[in-house]
Amino acid sequence: MITKGPADELNHFKNSVAMTVTLISFGMMFASLFLGYFLVRFNAPAWPPVEIENLPKVLPFLSTLVMALSSWTFVLLEKRGEKKMLWLATFGLGVLFLGLQFLLWNALAESGILVSNGNVPSMVYAFTWVHAGHIVLALMLVLWLGHLIFRNPAQLTDVKLINVGKFWHFLGVIWFLMYLMLFVL
Amino acid sequence: MDFSFYERLTGMIAAGSELILKVEEQMSLWERVKPPVDISSSGHLIEWLFNYTTYVNLFWFALVCIGLFGFSFLYSAKRHKKAFYTHGNEKNHLLITAAIGLGVFLSVDLVITRVSSRDMKDVFWNFPESDPEVVKVQVLAQQWAWNFRYAGKDGEFNTADDIVELNKLVVPVGKKVMLQMTSKDVIHAFYLVNARIKADVIPGRFSKLWFDTNRAGDYEIACAEMCGPHHYLMRAELKVLEADNYQRWLNETQERALATNDTESMDLRWGWKWESR
Amino acid sequence: MAFLEQHIHDAPTSFWSKYVVSYDHKVIAKQFLWYALFWGLVGGLMSMLIRWTLAYPGIPVPVIGHMLFPASGGVVPPDTYAMLFTLHGTIMIFFFITPLLIGCFGNYCIPLMIGARDMIFPTLNMLSFWFAMASGVVLFASLCIPLGGAAGGWTSYPTLSTNIGQPGAGQTMWLISLFLFGISSTMGAINYITTVITLRAPGMGYFKMPLTIWGLWLTAILNAIFVPVLGAGLLLLTFDRVFGTTFFLAGAAATSGRGDPILFQHVFWIFGHPEVYILILPAWGIVSDLLSFFARKPAFGYKMTALSLTAITVLSTVVYGHHMYTTQMSPLLTQSFMTLTMLISIPSAIFFANWLGTIWKGSIQFHSPMLFSLGVVFVFGLGGLTGLYLASTSIDLYLHDTYFVVGHFHYTMAASVLLGGFAGVYFWMPKMFGRMMNESLAKWHFWLTMIGINGIFMGMMVVGYGGMHRRLYNPFIYEFLHKLIPINNFISYSAFFAGAAQILFIYNLFKTVFAKNYPAAGKNPWGVGTLEWEIDSPAPHYNFKDIPEVKCGPHEFGNPNLKTGRDYQYQTEELVKV
Secondary structure (H helix, E strand, C coil): CCCCCCHHHHHHHHHHHHHHHHHHHHHHHHHHHHHHHHHHHHHCCCCCCHHHCCCCCHHHHHHHHHHHHHHHHHHHHHHCCCCHHHHHHHHHHHHHHHHHHHHHHHHHHHCCCCCCCCHHHHHHHHHHHHHHHHHHHHHHHHHHHHHHHHHCHHHCCHHHHHHHHHHHHHHHHHHHHHHHHHHHC | CCCCHHHHHHHHHHHHHHHHHHCCCCCCHHHHHCCCCCCCCCHHHHHHHHHHHHHHHHHHHHHHHHHHHHHHHHCECCCCCCCCCCCCCCHHHHHHHHHHHHHHHHHHHHHHHHHHHHHHHHHHCCCCCCCCCCEEEEEEEECCEEEEEECCCCCCCCCCCCEEEECEEEEECCCEEEEEEEECCCCEEEEEHHHCEEEEECECCCEEEEEECCCCEEEEEEECCCCCCCHHHCEEEEEEECHHHHHHHHHHHHHHHHHHCCCCCHHHHHCCCCCCC | CCCCCCCCCCCCCCHHHHHHCCCCHHHHHHHHHHHHHHHHHHHHHHHHHHHHHHHCCCCCCCCCHHHHCHHHCCCCCHHHHHHHHHHHHHHHHHHHHHHHHHHHHHHHHHHHHHCCCCCCCHHHHHHHHHHHHHHHHHHHHHHCCCCCCCCCCCCCCCCCCCCCCCCCCHHHHHHHHHHHHHHHHHHHHHHHHHHHHHCCCCCCCHHHCCHHHHHHHHHHHHHHHHHHHHHHHHHHHHHHHHCCCCCCCCHHHCCCCCCCHHHHHHHHHHHHHHHHHHHHHHHHHHHHHHHHHHHCCCCCCHHHHHHHHHHHHHHHCCCHHHHCHHHCCCHHHHHHHHHHHHHCHHHHHHHHHHHHHHHCCCCECCCHHHHHHHHHHHHHHHHHHHHHHHHCHHHHHHHCCEHHHHHHHHHHHHHHHHHHHHHHHHHHHHHHHCCCCCHHHHHHHHHHHHHHHHHHHHHHHHHHHCCCECCCCCHHHCHHHHHHHHHHHHHHHHHHHHHHHHHHHHHHHHHHHHCCCCCCCCCCCCCCCCHHHHCCCCCCCCCCCCCCCCCCCCCCECCCCCCCCCCECCCCCCCCCC
C-alpha cells in the first residue's frame, strides 16, 4: 500500500504504525507476566492463597480511580484547546498514582507480605514494580509534552499528543487488568 | 566446594593421557558410532523410528543434492549460456512444489507423528503403576549426585527402614522399574542411555520414568541437563542383577540400612510418600 | 504520486558526527558490522577453547592458556568451561548473528532496497545501536569480575541461574545485558517494520520487494512481538536474584514460599523458538535473492516463497513446546506441539523446492556470494531434516540434550546463518565500501569453511547418536563414551580447521576496507537490477537523489525480449513483455 495525501497525514500514519507496533511489544511483555499469573493461579489449591489473604483494598482502589481520572483528563487534553490546566491535572494525577503505589508497597510490608513470601506476593510486587517503571517512562513523555505546551506550542502536533495518549491509556488498561487480577478477583 | 578440584584436575590429566592411549584399540567406524547396547524392551521402538526417519531423510536429501549438484553442473554459465526465463508461477510449477511439500509431509511427518504418538501412549507414558511386581525407586538428584531410595521391608517410603544408595541403582533383571524423581536444588535430567530414555528432574515437582531390563550387567546413568560446573561428574551406576543375586543384595543392604540408619538424622527424611496419581 | 518526504540532515562533517553518533543508516549498519565481527571473534575463540578442552582434557591450552587460566596452569577449569559454553551461545546468538544479519544487513539493505533515503526514525536507529553497545559493555564487564560471567547455559534455566546456582554477579549482569539488548532489538524492529510499511518507493508493492526485505521484515515482526516476552522472563529472574522474589525458586532453595522453575522455560521458549527463526529468516531471504541473481533467472515461485516464509513465521510462534518434551508436560500439550512442529516442514519443503527451481535451467555464475548461498542450501537441508528426529516425542526421549541437538541447531542456526551472512558480506561489500573483495580468497574461504563446519556438525550429530550428552567438561568420565573419543577429536580438529579458515576472511575484509589504492568497484559489479545497484558505490549521502519509481519485480533476469544489451532489468524499468 502506498500512502497518499498531504505530508501531515503521512506523518500521522507513520507515527501511528510505529506506536501500534510499540504497544504490541509492551503488550506482549505484560501478556507474558499475565501468562505467569494464570499458570500460578490455576495451579494454586485455593485462591486467594494464605500469603495474600489480607491485601490492602483501599489503596489499589484509589490508584485505579486516580489512573482513570488521569486518562480522562488526557482525553480532554487531546481534544480541548485549553491545554495548560489539563496537562497539569494529568501530570499531577500521574505523580499521585506513583505516590499511591509507594504507599501500597509500604502497606504490604507492614501487613507482613514480603517479596520473598512465595510466588504470589512476588507477583503482586513484581507486577506493580514493572508497571510503575513504565509509568515513570510515560511521565517523562508527558513532561516532554508539557515542555511543548508551555514553551514551544508551535511544535505541538496532534500526533504527538495522540501517541503519548495511547501509551498513557495503554498503561491505564494494564493497571486496570492488574487491579482486577491481583486485588479483586 | 567440598572437594578440591585442582586435585581432580591433576587426576584428570593422568586420566586424559590414559584415554588417548586406550583409543588405539581397533574398532570399525560403524561400531564406534552405534549407540550403546539396548537393555530395555522399549528402546528398539525409538531405534526403529530413528532408522525410518533416516532412510526417508536420506531419500529427500539425495533429491536436494541431485538438484543442487546436478543443476550446478548442468547449468553453469559455461555450459548453459542463456537462462530459461520463467517465474515458476505456472500451474504445473505450483503443482510440483506443492507435491514436494506434501510428499515430505506425508512420507516423514505424518508417519513419525503417528508412530511416536502410538509409542508414547502405549509404552513410554504407560506407567506400570498398578503392577504389583514393579520395583519402585525414589530418586533425589542434587548437585552432583543421585540418591536412590528403596522402600525397605515395610514397603513404605520415608520410613526408618528405607534403603538409600548413593550413585548406585540396583535392579533385578526382567522386572519393570518405576522411578519417581525430584531434585533438591537445580534441574537435572535422568538419562539412561541403555534404555534410550531420559526425563528432567525438577525441584518442586515429581517426574516419573519407567524401564525394564533384559540382561544383567553394569551400566551407566548420567545427568543430561546442565546443573553446574561439575555436571559432568554426576554419574551413577546401574547394576542389573539376576533375581537371586538381587534378593541377596536387597537382604544385605536392608540389614546394613537397619543397622546404620540414624533415625534422628534429617538426611533420612528427605524421602516422600509414594505419589500415586 | 505522493510520497513521505523524509527530513534530510546535512552531511556530517566531523569525525564524531560522521562515525560515532551518526543518524545515517549506512553508517549504523557498518557500526553493527564491526560490533558483530568483534563479538564473533570473541565467541569463536571461546568455541576453540571448548573444543580444545574436549579434545585434550587436562592439557594446558597452548599460547593463551597460562595467560587466561593461571590458577590451573593453563588448563580450562570446569567452572570456566561452563562459562565458556554459556557465553559462546549468548554471544553468537545475540552479539554476533543478530547484529550482523539484522543490525548490519537490516539497516543497510532495507532503505536501499525499498528506495528510501533513510530509516524512518533515524534517532531511534542510532539509539538502537548505542543500547546494543551498552549491553555489549555490560557483558564484557561481566567477564572481568570475580567469579566470572554467567555459567548457567545460554538458556539460563532456573534454579541453576538463581542465586543458589550462580552466586556471582556475572549472571545478573548477563540478565541486564540481555535486557538492554532486547530494548535495542525492539527499537530496531519497530523502526524496520514502520520503514517497510511507510517508506517503500512508489510502485514498490509488498510482492515487488526483494526477498531479503521479506526475510528482514518478518524477522522484525517476530522481534517486536517476542523479544518483550524474553524481557519479562529476564525481569522476573532479575527480581529473583536481586530483590528476593520467588518466581522460579523451588526445592531446597526456596526457604520461604515456592515458585516454579518450569515457568521460566515456558517464557524462555515462547521467545526462544521464534528467536531461531529471527536468526534464520534474513539468511533465507538473502539466499533466495542471491540464488536468483547469480543463476540469472527470476526467482522461482517468488510469491510462494514469500508466503512460505510468512507461514513459517506464523507457525514458529506456536511450536515452542518441542524444546520441553522432557519436562513431562501433559501428553495432550506434548502431542499438539509435536503435530504443529511437523507442519513447519510443508512450507520449508516448498521454499526449498523453489530454491532448486531457481537454479534449474539457469545460467549459474559461481561468484563467491553464490557459492555461499548454495552452501546454505546444502547445510540447511541437513539442518532442517535432522530437525524431524527431534520434533518426534519418542526419539527426543533419547536425543534430547545430546550432541545430536547441538549438531542440529548449529547446522540451522550457525552454519546456515553464518554462510548466509558471509554471502551477504561478499555481495554487498561493493555497495558498502565501494570495493570488491578478493574473489579467489573468498572461494578458498568458502571451501575451507564448508569442509570445516560440516566436519564439526556432522561429527556432533554422530556422537550425539552415540549417546553423548551436552555440556560435559570431560565426557570420558562415562565409559560408554570412550569409543567416541576419536570422533570427538575429529570434531575438534575440524573446528580448529574451520576457525583457521576464518583468517582468510578477516584478512580479505580488512584488506578490502582499509588498503590504500584499492581498485574501485563500479556502480553495479554483479549486474543486478534491485534499486541499490542503480546508485553510486558506496551509496551516497541520502541514497537516492530522486525517489525511484518501481515498475517491475526484483528478479527480472534473462528476459528473451530485452533489447538493452543487459540480461537483467532494473526495477525502475517497465517490464518487457515476453
